[in-house]
Amino acid sequence: MVIDTLKCVGCSDCVVACQTENDVPFGYCRDWVTETVTGTYPHVEMELRSERCNHCENPPCVRTCPTGASHVAEGGIVVVTGNECIGCGACIESCPYDARYQHPEEGYVDKCTFCIHRVEKGLKPACVSVCPTRCMYFGDIHDPNSEVAKLLAERKYKVLAPEAGTKPRIYYLI
Amino acid sequence: MINNIYNMKTTRRQFIKISSLGIGGAAIAGSGFSMIDFFNLKSKKRTYDLSELNRYPTYCDVCFWKCAGWAYTNKAGKIIKLEGNKKDTHCRGRFCPRGTGGLGMYYDKDRLKTPLIRVEKDGKQSFREASWEEALELVASKMKGIRDKYGQESFALIKHGTPGKHFEHLFNAYGSDTIAEPAYAQCRGPRAEGFKLTFGTTVGSPEATDIRDAKCIVLIGSHIGENMHNSQVQELSDAIDRGISIITVDPRLSTVANKSKYWLPIRPSTDIALLLSWIHVLIYEGLYDKPYVDKYCSGFEELKEHVRHFTPEWAYNITDIKPKKIRDSAREMAKASPAVIVHPGRHVVWYGDDTQRTRAIAILNALLGSWGRRGGFYFKEKKKIPNYPHPGYPEPKWTWKDLNKKYPFAHSGITTEVIRASIPGVDGEHKVKAWMVAGTNLTQSIPDKNLTLKAIENLEFLVVVDLMPMEITGYADVILPECSYLERYDPIRSSTFRTPSIALRSPAAKPKYKSKPAWWMAKQLGKKLGLNEYFNYDDYAEVLDWQLKQIGTSLEEMKKIGVKNFERESGALYLKDNENYRFKTPSGKIELYSKKLKDAGFDPMPIYVAHAKPDEKYYRLIYGRAPMHTFSKTINNPYLNDLKDENFIWINPRIAKIWNIKRNQKIWIKNQDGIISKFPVKVRLTERIRWDSVYMVHGFGHDNKNLSRAYGKGASDSDMITNIKTDPLMGGTGLRENFITFLLDNPHKNVEL
Amino acid sequence: MKEELFISGRHLEKIDPHLEIWEFPISLYLFLGGLAAGILIFSSIVVLLNKEDKFPSAARWTPILVPIAIVIGLLALIFDLSHKLYVWQLYTTIRIESPMSWGAWVLLIITPLSILWVFSYIRELFPRIDWKFSILYRFESFIKEHKKFLATLLIPLCIILGIYTGILLSAFNSRPLWNNAILGPLFLTSGLSTGAAAIILFSKSQYEKHLFSKIDILLIIIEIGLIIHMVMGYYAGSEAHINAISILMNGDFSFMFFVILMGLGLIVPLLLEVFELLGLKMSVILPALLVLIGGLVFRILMVEAGQLTRILY
Secondary structure: OEEEOOOOOOOOHHHHHHHHHHOOOOOOOOEEEEEEEEEEOOEEEEEEEEEEOOOOOOOHHHHHOOOOOEEEOHHHOEEEOHHHOOOOOHHHHHOOOOOOEEOOOOOOEEOOOOOHHHHOOOOOOHHHHHOOOOOEEOOOOOOOOOHHHHHHHHOOEEOOOHHHOOOOOOEEEO | OOOOHHHOOOOOOOOOOOOOOOOOOOOOOOOOOOHHHHHOOOOOOOOOOHHHOEEEEEEOOOOOOOOEEEEEEOOOOOEEEEEEOOOOOOOOOOOOHHHHOOHHHHHOOOOOOOOEEEEEEOOEEEEEEOOHHHHHHHHHHHHHHHHHHOOHHHEEEEEOOHHHHHHHHHHHHHOOEOEEOHHHHHHHHHHHHHHHHHHOOOOOOOOOEOHHHOOEEEEEOOOEOOEOOHHHHHHHHHHHHHOOEEEEEOOOOOOOHHHOOEEEOOOOOOHHHHHHHHHHHHHHOOOOOHHHHHHHEEOHHHHHHHOOOOOHHHHHHHHOOOHHHHHHHHHHHHHHOOOEEEEOOOOOOOOOOHHHHHHHHHHHHHHHOOEOOOOOEOOOEOOOOOOOOOOOOOOOOOEHHHHOOOOOOOOOOOHHHHHHOOOOOOOOOOOOOEEEEEOOOHHHHOOOHHHHHHHHHHOOEEEEEEOOOOHHHHHOOEEEEEOOHHHOOOOOEOOOEOOOEEEOOOOOOOOOOOOEOHHHHHHHHHHHOOOHHHHOOOOHHHHHHHHHHHOOOOHHHHHHHOEEEOOOOOOOOOOOOOOOOOOOOOOOOEEOOOHHHHHOOOOOOOOOOOOOOOOOOOEEEEEEOOOOOOHHHOOOOHHHHHHOOOOEEEEOHHHHHHHOOOOOOEEEEEEOOOOEOOOOEEEEEOOOOOOOEEEEEOOOOEOOOOOOOOEOOOOOOHHHOOOOEEOOOOOOEEOOOOEEEEEOOOOOOOOOO | OOEEEEOOOOOOOOOOOOOOOOOHHHHHHHHHHHHHHHHHHHHHHHHHOOOOOOOHHHHHHHHHHHHHHHHHHHHHHHHHOOOHHHHHHHHHOOOOOOHHHHHHHHHHHHHHHHHHHHHHHHHHHOOOOOOOOHHHHHHHHHHHHOHHHHHHHHHHHHHHHHHHHHHHHHOOOOOOOOOOOOHHHHHHHHHHHHHHHHHHHOOOOHHHHHHHHHHHHHHHHHHHHHHHHHHHHHHOOOHHHHHHHHHHHHOOOHHHHHHHHHHHHHHHHHHHHHHHHOOOOOOOHHHHHHHHHHHHHHHHHHHHHHHHOOOOO
C-alpha cells in the first residue's frame, strides 16, 4: 500500500469505512490516523498518516505465533485464523506498530487484513476505496506497471520504524 | 461578577433534564450471551458480499453537501454500509467520513423515539409520551390559536436542512413567512451579499470554485480538508497532484496551511488589511488582468486611488506578515491568473465588517480575472424542478423582510432578529409569539445564549422537530421525533454545479420507533389546519414521481440509478474570449466601486478598521471544524463519536508555560463577560496555534444527559460567544471578538448545577 | 517541540496508552517456571552425584513443589488467554521460531516428568501412601531404576525452561526494555537462585543450608553482574533503549527497581547470607524468602515496565 501524506487531510474516513466494512467493534480500530507536528510557531510543519498493520515482509507476529494462527496468506497479506488463535498475546507484544488487539467479543487477535475478502474479488481494501482525497493506493509493487510501483519510483517515501527490521509494506510518500 | 447562565431559573419553561425520554416502544437490541454462541466454535462472519445486498439510492444528510450514494441492506433488511454514487459530481463515488458513518444516525439508541409533550406536576416540569395524534393536534391547535389571536405571521419557523423545506411549505401555506435559518446570519450570509454587490450573483452552495483546473488557490477563511467539503477536497487533492500552489491565510496551521506554498500566519482580525495590500500590489505592480478589468469592471480608478497607501509595509504593521511574503504571494496569485481562486470561505461572520471583507475578496478575484474563467469561478447551473401543483400561498401581512429593516442588504431571514422580535418591548412592533425549530440545535448555534433563552422564556409555544434529543428539545413544549434520512423520501436534490444533476433520496428502512418523516408531519398538520389542497398526495413518493416525470425521468428510473446528470442549458461554463457579458449589477459590470453601498451610507470600497484585542491573560477564541463531525448533528453518532468524542483547547506551549498548564490537563474557560464553561476541556499543547489565541472545535460540551456519548465531553465554544459584532449591512453576527481566560481549579465545586 | 498524537480517537483497550496484555498471571508463570527449573536442576544434579542422602531437601522435599508450581503456572497462563477454548491448538504444531511454542512443548514434557520424579520417592517421605494397584508399584520401581536417566533428561529440559522464559521476552524487539541478549541467562540465573532459596527454606540440614547458601551467594553475585551488564548495554543502545531503561533508573519504576529488587531482593539477602556464613547468628529463612520475593518482583517489574515501552509514539 502506498499512501501520499501530502494529500491526506486526516479526515479518518479510512477508519469509519474499515469499521463498517469489517464490523470492527466500537472502541476498537484496525486503522488509525496519526498527526506529527514539528517546529515552533510560525515555522511549523505537520504530517498526517493513516496507519494500520504493515503486512511486513519479515513479520515478527508470524514468527512468534505458537499455533501458526498468524500467517502469511496469498499476496503477502498477514492474516489471523480465528479458530487457531489462542489469544496468548505474543503477537501483540511483538508488533512494533501496535497494530493488533484482542477482539472483545470473539477473543482471538484481530487486525487489518487488507480487506482480503475484497482483494480476492478484485476490489481494493475499503479504506483505499473510500478515501476522498484518493491518497491511498494499493497494488503489487513487484509489477512495474502498477500504480504503486510507479509512485515508488517517482517519489520520495519512508516506512515506519525501519530499525525494527520488519520490512513493512506500507510506504508513505513524503 | 460571575454570571453563570446555568443558574438562570426559567419558571415558565424549565430545562428538562430527566434521565430518559420516550422509551416506549423501543426495541431492546439484545447482544446478550447466547448458549449457542458459546459453543459455536465457528467465528461469526463479519464481512459480506456486496452482490448479496440490496441497495437503495439516497443522498446524505449529514451536511449540506448532499453527496448521493447507496444504502446497502442485507436480506434481513439491516442497513450494512453506505457508499457514494460513482456518477455523482458531488462525491465521485466516495463519501466523506460523516457520510460513511451516517449509519450511526440510524442506529443511535439515543434517538428521540416518540412525540413528547411538556407537563407540569407539583411545580416540576417533565415530558410525557404522547401519540402522534395528540401531539399534532396540540401543535395544530396552537397554530390556529396564534393565527386567531395575533396573526399567523407571529408563528416563526427557524430551520436548517431538508426537514426545513417541508415545514417551509407548510408555513407558507399557513400564511407565515417569518422564516429564518442560522446558516445565513450566523454563517455564510455576508459572503452572499459581498459577492452579490460585486458580481451581481451569490457565490453558491456548493461554491462555484473551479479547483479542478486552478493553478493557484488562496484560502483566507477556509480550512478545506478540515471541513470535508467533499468535491472541493477531492478536486484540491487532484490539483495537488497537478502541482497547484496553495496560499493560506490563517492564524493557525490548518491542515491545508501545511500543504501550502505560502502560509501567512496572520494576526487575527486584520484580514482586510492584507486583502487591501494585495490589491495594492496587484494594481501598482501591474499584475492584474488588465484586459478583463478593462472590459468587465467598473470603478477601477476609484479602487486604485483607494488602495494607494495600503502598501505591504503598512499591512505588515497590522497583520504581522512580512512585506516580502505579501508581495511574493500576490505575485504567485497573479502568475496563475486567470486560473486562480480566492476562496470566499464559508463561515464568514467574524468581526462585523464581514460583508466588506468578502467584498474585498470578490474585488481581488475580479482583478485576477477569475470570475467566469477556467480555473477560477465557473458559471453555475442547477436543474429547475417544477413545484408540485398547489394553490398560491396567502400573502402574509409582514414577513422576515420586515424584521430586517435595519439591514438594507440582507436577502434572507436573520435568526437573531427573529429571536429579538420574540422578546416583548425590545425591537420593533412585530411580535413573534411562537416558534417551530426544525433541524437546528438553536442554543448552540446562536451566540449570546442568554438572549435565546430569554426569547424562549417569552414564547407562548415552542415545537421542536429533531432526530436526537439535542439541548433545544429541553425547552420545547412539544417534541416531534423525526426519522433519519435513511428512513424517508425527501425533495429531489438539485444543487448548482458545473452541470445540473438531480439525486433521489429514498428510504432504505422503515422509520424506527415511532419517528416519522418531516413530509408526513407537515401533511398531517396541513390537514388539521384545513390546508389539504396544499398537500394533495398520500405519499411523498407521488410528489417525486410527478416532478421526475416532468423533467424526463421517473421514480422507477431514479431508484435504479440514484443520480441523473443533465446537459447545461444556460450557456457556457466560462466567459468566451471577448464575450459581451452583462453582470447582474446595476451597471452591468463587476462593481469594484459600489455606488449602491455609497448611496446606502456605507463604504463603497472596503476599509480596514482595527478590532479589539484581548486583554492580558485573555486569548482570542478561534473555533473551527473537524472533518469527522458536523457539530451537534454527529456528536452522538457512535461511529463518529468513536473517532472524536471531545474537543481540546489548543494552547501555544509558551503560554502554557506561563500558566503552568500541562498537556491533557482539564481546565475551565471564562470569557470577557464572565461566562464560565460548564464542563472542563482538556488542553492540547501545540505549536500550531498563535500565542494570542486559542482554538477549539465547535460542537462539543453537550449538556443533555440523553446524549449518552456526547454528554459532558469537551467544552462548548458557543457558550463563550456572548459578544456579537453585528454587520450593519446584512445583520450577520460576528462571533470572533470573544476572549477567554483559563480557570485551573473547578469553579463549580460549590455550586449546584 | 515534537508533538505526536492519534487524531482518529484510537484508544484500544489494553493497548493504549501502553500495553497491558501480559499482567500478573504471566509474571507469576515466569517466576514459577524459573523456580521449578531451578529446583529440578539442583535436584537432578544431586541425584546424579549420588548425594541424595546428604541433601534431603534438595533431593526429596523441595521437588514436591515443582509439579504444583508448574500446574499453577499453566493455569495462570490459560487464564490469561483471551481465546481459552482453543488452547489445544498450541499442541497441533511445533513452531521453532516461536519461543512460546517451545515453552508450550517443553512444559508438556516437563510436567509429567516432574510428576514422575516426585512419584518415584514420595512414599519415602509419606510411608502411609498406598498405591493400591500393583502396576503402580512396579511403575515406581521402574522409575527408581532409571532415575539417573531421568535426571540427565531433566537437566537440559530445565535449562531450556529457565532460559526460555527470558528468551520469550528478549525475542520482542518492539519492546525495547526486553530486547537484549542477556535476559535469557539472567532469568535462568534468577530461576536457579530462587530454586536454591526454596531448597534452603525447606531444608533442615545445616550442611545443606550452608552449601546452598554459598551457591546462592554465587548466583546472586552473577545475577547482579548480569543486571549491571544489561543496564549498561541499554545506555549504549538506541534512543528507544535509553528511554526504556530510564523507566527503571529514574522513572516510575525506579523505587521498585532499586529498593525492592536490587535492595531487598538481591543485596540484602546477599549480605545476610554472607554474614551467616561468617558466623554471625542470622535467620536463614529471611534471605531465602527475600530471594523468592525478589524473583517474583523482578518478573513483575520486567513484564510491566517492558510493556510501557514502545518504538513508535
